[in-house]
Amino acid sequence: MCYHFYQSYRNQRAAKAKYTLAIKTGREKMDDVIVVGGGPIGSYTAYLLADSGFQVSLFEEDEEVGKNVICTGIIGKEPFERFNLPEKAILSQIKSVTFFSPSLIALNFTFPDVIAYVVDRTVFDKELLRRAKEKGTGVQLGRHVQSIRICEDFAELEVSGRDLKKKERAKVIVLATGGNYSLQRSVRLAEVPGFLYGAQMETEMKELTQTEIYLGRQICPGSFAWAVPLSGLRSRIGVLVKNKGGLYLKRFVEERLRERVREKNVKILQKRIAYGPLKRTVKHRVLVVGEAAGQVKTTTGGGISYGLLCSEIAVEVLKKAFEKRDLSERKLADYDRLWRKKLEGELRMGHLARRFFEKLSDKHIDKIFSFIQKNRKVAKAIEEKFDFDHHSGIISFGMNLFRKII
Numbered sequence: 001m002c003y004h005f006y007q008s009y010r011n012q013r014a015a016k017a018k019y020t021l022a023i024k025t026g027r028e029k030m031d032d033v034i035v036v037g038g039g040p041i042g043s044y045t046a047y048l049l050a051d052s053g054f055q056v057s058l059f060e061e062d063e064e065v066g067k068n069v070i071c072t073g074i075i076g077k078e079p080f081e082r083f084n085l086p087e088k089a090i091l092s093q094i095k096s097v098t099f100f101s102p103s104l105i106a107l108n109f110t111f112p113d114v115i116a117y118v119v120d121r122t123v124f125d126k127e128l129l130r131r132a133k134e135k136g137t138g139v140q141l142g143r144h145v146q147s148i149r150i151c152e153d154f155a156e157l158e159v160s161g162r163d164l165k166k167k168e169r170a171k172v173i174v175l176a177t178g179g180n181y182s183l184q185r186s187v188r189l190a191e192v193p194g195f196l197y198g199a200q201m202e203t204e205m206k207e208l209t210q211t212e213i214y215l216g217r218q219i220c221p222g223s224f225a226w227a228v229p230l231s232g233l234r235s236r237i238g239v240l241v242k243n244k245g246g247l248y249l250k251r252f253v254e255e256r257l258r259e260r261v262r263e264k265n266v267k268i269l270q271k272r273i274a275y276g277p278l279k280r281t282v283k284h285r286v287l288v289v290g291e292a293a294g295q296v297k298t299t300t301g302g303g304i305s306y307g308l309l310c311s312e313i314a315v316e317v318l319k320k321a322f323e324k325r326d327l328s329e330r331k332l333a334d335y336d337r338l339w340r341k342k343l344e345g346e347l348r349m350g351h352l353a354r355r356f357f358e359k360l361s362d363k364h365i366d367k368i369f370s371f372i373q374k375n376r377k378v379a380k381a382i383e384e385k386f387d388f389d390h391h392s393g394i395i396s397f398g399m400n401l402f403r404k405i406i
């Protein structure tokens with residue numbers, strides 16, 4: 001029974017007892033869960049599921065994970081420890097950040113302890129996948145999932161790879177496809193409401209001992225640009241904008257870092273980043289996690305920690321749904337409700353902050369910087385309120401303060 005007939009079928013059965021999970025597909029074996037996507041969120045979800053005793057497969061379209069990733073790789077210390085993330089992927093630590101206003105007024109914030117780590121995404125992604133595999137996940141690389149068919153008793157994927165085209169069935173599908181939304185569309189889950197664009201280069205930069213953030217309409221309208229030290233002289237330099245990422249990044253390097261970045265014609269890589277979550281992140285026998293669900297900070301575009309948190313919630317909900325033998329959309333909606341309870345307020349505040357910030361002129365930003373520079377107490381309060389992964393506290397504080405200053 002295809003998706004199109006599913007709605008009327010569900011209505012007919014609404015009054016009846018719970019779903020029987022008996023598998024009448026004529027196949028000998030069917031996975032409990034298939035995870036689509038071998039990024040950090042897909043691998044972590046597969047790891048947790050396999051660790052809980054589920055029979056899990058993971059399909060990843062690339063032959064190797066972590067190879068074509070465009071990411072600065074910053075992950076807060078708290079989630080890093082909480083999710084026991086791979087230490088061997090750490091390239092550097094962030095303990096201090098300097099912000100520069102449009103006219104280069106500098107504000108340095110130094111924290112008592114490390115606030116975040118910068119990782120090598122190739123090592124990071126590979127290690128998370130290895131852990132999932134070690135727990136028993138059947139990993140299939142070089143397998144592109146083309147479509148999903150949702151049926152009453154199972155979901156079926158059409159999978160293609162080198163010289164291969166086949167169908168795979170599972171009781172539940174977890175979509176962790178990052179910024180690729182074609183499968184969501186195929187099961188009628190609307191796309192994320194918008195996108196930002198991240199453009200980045202990796203090169204040598206002189207005198208970069210701590211993370212630097214640059215603001216200003218010329219450099220990065222309504223948003224920010226960054227330079228993050230890795231190891232030795234290596235650095236990641238990037239911008240987060242609404243469009244023309246490459247253009248803004250070139251301008252940023254030319255206007256702000258010319259004396260410190262010597263390498264010419266450095267390759268610029270760009271990628272769109274989800275801005276705002278999907279309206280709904282579950283369907284009958286389907287859950288969406290990570291960037292695929294738009295679980296990305298609306299302030300910075302960071303998606304790893306929120307995605308990992310939502311993986312945990314998804315797995316807890318799935319455990320209960322399997323126990324109750326109920327994999328209906330209604331039951332899986334617990335996931336949708338629970339992750340929104342944790343993160344939706346943050347996403348909304350980030351959006352408000354961005355709208356507020358977009359209206360500020362360079363003069364306004366300079367004025368705010370001068371004010372904080374002269375008021376040590378305010379700078380101290382900012383340091384104390386700063387939380388790497390939850391920005392709503394500092395946003396409320398900042399917006400109230402800035403309204404008084406400008």
Ligand SMILES: Cc1cc2nc3c(=O)[nH]c(=O)nc-3n(C[C@H](O)[C@H](O)[C@H](O)COP(=O)(O)OP(=O)(O)OC[C@H]3O[C@@H](n4cnc5c(N)ncnc54)[C@H](O)[C@@H]3O)c2cc1C
Nearest residue numbers: 037039040041061072073074145178198290291302303304
């Ligand atoms: C310039 C830039 C800087 C960033 N910096 C940071 C940062 O510092 N910190 C942070 O937390 N986040 C950052 N992000 C965002 C971060 O990279 C993403 O949020 C994160 O990678 C999301 O992980 P994911 O597992 O959900 O998706 P992804 O990492 O995108 O993984 C999805 C996987 O699914 C696979 N896939 C997709 N479709 C299919 C299919 N149909 N069949 C099979 N496989 C499929 C893809 O090949 C991919 O491997 C940055 C993004 C950009 C662009």
